Amino acid sequence: MLYEEIVDEMMQRIERGLLKPGNKLPSIRNLSQDFACSKNTVIKAYVELEKRHIIYSVPQSGYYVIEGYRGREKLEETQVDIDFLSAGPDRQAMPYRDFQHCINQAIERYKEEMFTYSDVQGLYSLRVQLARHLQGLQVFTVPDRIYVVSGSQQALHLLVSLPFPNGKRNICLEQPTHAGFIESIRQHGREAYGIEVGKKGIDLKQLEELFKHHDIKLFYMVSRFHNPTGYSHTNEERRRIVELAQQYDVYILEDDYMGDLDSNAKADPMFVYDPSGRVIYVKSFSKVMLPGLRLGLAVLPDELREAFLRAKFAADVHTPMLTQGALEIYLQSGMFKAHIDRMRQLYSKKAVLLQQAYKTWLPAAVTYSGSLSGFYSTIELPLPLKAKQLADYLKQQRVWVDHAERMYIPEFSKDNVIRLSISQVEEALIEEGVQIIARGITELLSRRTEVRFVSKGQG
Ligand SMILES: Cc1ncc(COP(=O)(O)O)c(C=O)c1O
Incomplete structure (x- = not known):
């Protein structure tokens, strides 16, 4: 041809x-x-x-x-590496050329304003665009309640230590969860109460007990495409959790870091169930776009305004203006929407391939999680196999996976869970990667059996 x-x-x-x-x-x-x-x-x-x-x-x-x-x-x-480890967006799909154009446009439009000190809360005209964008995610709010942050991690980090209107102190979080949030709790010396997130979400009775008895200030939740399990809560679960939070005067810190990738138009963020400020909504532009920009946002209740602005000022005065100006143009021009449409297709195709490969190749003793979108999932290994041991073994086969130990607080610690991210793996290599992982699990388990047999034989 x-x-x-x-x-x-x-x-x-x-x-x-x-x-x-x-x-x-x-x-x-x-x-x-x-x-x-x-x-x-x-x-x-x-x-x-x-x-x-x-x-x-x-x-x-x-x-x-x-x-x-x-x-x-x-x-x-x-031989090519199969990288299930890297957690950033697909490098081939990063829209940096379009963003370069937006940076130039931002300088043309705003001139020296892009290079002077500015509003701690974030560029107002960007916040107008963000409010518009959030409507598409069912988050209806005004620019005044939106705070631009240097990556969503900054909002999480600042909110862990801020005094809250409920006067409470402790943090409740899903287990496992985003390691950066656990690190923030550790840095601030806060007490954390975990609740397991499994194949069926979380146990609401247990959550209620925690809210009732442990002086919980906020409950940190990744409401969809959870890191690391990939779990997405149903609308009903989200609604009931918000109700519990209202009943026990707990704030919800909703981390919607991959919300843009959700193609289910009926899926509501938790914010919908209490837009008054009880649910603090945090969004990132990292996983869905360009993590190096360090751009995110938080929608905060008015009662947190002053304390948050002071904490943000103390942390870094404000988020860099040039990236804020460029993001405004990127959103306004429709480039972000076009990019997200592509990303949804790209990642959901990969996620489907991964789930099919899990089903076909993983040994029966293994359990796995994940959804048909987003990019994380976990594999729980049969004991006594350790995640780190499997990750080391797979490295020699040039397959890279992450072990999830740092995503647990000590009381929930597990050393037999690996996390896979499909963002960097080409579609054509997903099945091969899972086959190699499956072979690795079988091989390491059989070695274990042999060792036990030999040591028994030797008395
Ligand atoms: C669940 C979750 N929330 C937030 C973040 C932080 O993202 P950002 O780059 O916006 O700080 C991450 C990064 O890995 C994450 O996995």
Whole structure:
């Protein structure tokens, strides 16, 4: 087929060094003349090269050779790593070129304002855009209640230690949970009460006991695509948890870090069930966009306004203006929406492949979690297998997984859980990765059995 000839020709040019990383490929028109074919054939070839991560496109400019492509033979020689460990967004899908354009636009629009001290709460015009964006997530609020933070982690960290209107002190959190939040509790020397989040969510009776007896100031919850299990609470669970919080005067700290990836339009954040301020809604732009920007937001009750602004000022005065200005344009122009539509498809396709692979390949003694979207899930290993031991073993097979120990507080500690993130793994490698993990589990378990047998035999 003609388009394959074009693919082959371009790869040869790259391998022979005629096209180097960063070089622009011939224009579609020129190449269609050279090959005496239609422009569509050339486009098909370029799209194919893009899919293979050999070239990338820059809108209104053309196609370019990526950095780091070493040619076919070298690729075949080097076995590829399968990275279920890295937790950032898919690197190939990071919209940094579009964002570069927004940064330039922000400087044009706001000039020196992007480079002076500014509002601690965040650029007002950005907060207007954020309020609009939040409506799409069913979070109806006003710019005055939105606080721009330097990554959602900053909001979590500041809120752990702030005095709350309920006058209470302790923190309740799901187990396991986002390790950064546990670290914040540790840093502030706060007492934490855990509640297990399993395949069926959390036990509400147990939650009620905690709320009743332990002076709980706030309950930290990742309401959808939970880190690390991937669990999403149902609307009914969310509503009942908010009711309990109202009954026992507890605040909910709702971490909706991946909410944009939810394609279920009927799924409500917890905020919906009490928009008065009882539910503090926190959102991140990291997992869904560009983590290096360090941009997030919190929707706070008025009673926390002063204390929060003082804490934010003490932490870093305000979040950098240039990224705030660029985010405003990114949201306003519709680029964010277009990006999220792509990300939803990308990650849900990968998540489905992962769940299928789990079902097909994991040994029966293993339990696993996860959903058909988002990017985290966990595998619980049969005892006595340890997560760290499996992770070390898999490293030698060039498969990278994370063990989840740091996602537990000491009373809930588990050392037999691994976390997998599908964000960095190409679709085509997901099944192979799970096969290698499954083989690793079987192999390590059989070694254990042999050791026990030998030591018994030796008396
Ligand atoms: C559940 C959860 N919340 C919040 C964060 C922090 O995100 P940000 O980069 O916005 O600080 C993370 C990062 O891993 C996370 O997993």
